[in-house]
Amino acid sequence: MSEQSIIRIPPYHYIHVLDQNSNVARIEIGPKTYIRQDNERVLFSPERMITVPPRHYCIIENPVVRDEDSVPLFDEFGQVRLRHADQEIRLAQDPFPLYPGEELLKMVTPLQIVMSNTALHLQALLDFEDQTGEKRVAGDEWLFEGPGTYIPRKEVEVVQTIQATVIRQNQAIRLRARKETKDREGHDRVTGEEWLVRKVGAYLPGVYEEVVDTVSAYVLTDKNALHMRASQTFRQSDEQVRKTGEEWLITMNDAEAYIPNVNEELVGVVTITTLSSRQYCVILNPIGTNGKPQLGQKRVVKGEKSFFLQPGEELENGIQDIFVLSEEQGLVLKSIQAFVDKDSEGKDLPRKPGDRWMIRGPLEYVPPVEVEVLCKREAIALDENEGIYVRDFKTGK
Incomplete structure (x- = not known):
């Protein structure tokens, strides 16, 4: 506050003067020499006007009310009229002063440049109609995608800056819908639905999409395969329907590199x-x-x-x-279930469960599923004066 009677106001400067009789403050703009009256008080020394250069902005709180020609309006007391509790965003213009009651809420700040593969997540705080004529209601969310310069509005809040996710070869990103929306390919998505995007390049999620994870492909060779299970019923790309809990194999004949779908889970890797x-x-x-x-x-x-x-x-x-038998070897076999066997001449020979018999070499033998191999026997060499006792299991003799 100055007590001087004569105040010299340079160009592009201003002061506020309070009339102590009416308690109304007014503005005086330079260049001028102002002579203070006895009933007046200068609230502060001359201050420089606010200059907003190109590609910058500032926010004014409690801005003045102006007519169609941008001339400030005054009330019956001579006090400038204000839009109390409101805000006004001012872009590049000639230097301007602050009227009594106006406040500089945000200093002069460069406009935000949104780069390529980047977007601003915006949310409407109030109902308004944008420059394109599109009506927004409070709570609406949308993206401002780069490259471009974002011009702020008092009705809009910047929630966050979203970076594009780079999808490389043999990779995919898993997305989830936060609410009902359309994805970038035009498919309708319901809240909570998940899907994969496999297209190589930079992917910028939509306003109602969130990136859950980045999925890498499993590389298949002729020595391994993937054991998959369906977590819920879905239709594969080949139009085959997989039911919940169904399991199957993915081999190199199906794909050289495989990325599991969101409805598939990997049980394990099967070796050949x-x-x-x-x-x-x-x-x-x-x-x-x-x-x-x-x-x-x-x-x-x-x-x-x-x-x-x-x-x-x-x-x-x-x-x-495989059982490889010489001339002096044999196998004792037992039938587990009824089947038709072949004898040495190739004729059909029925076998019943529990039947026992022996086959003799030389031959290579692979027991069928109906046969159990009890033991392998070797020939016993006997001299002229030697012999052995043999007991029949059935008769006991």
């Missing part, structure tokens, strides 16, 4: 099973022609062969060697 020409194995619960496990069934697989165990299949006793 390889049999040589002298090996075999017994598979429990083999997959039938309908693609479903045949529970309680068995299947013998002979080498030379390589294959993947399907979901639900397992090896009974691992990989086993």
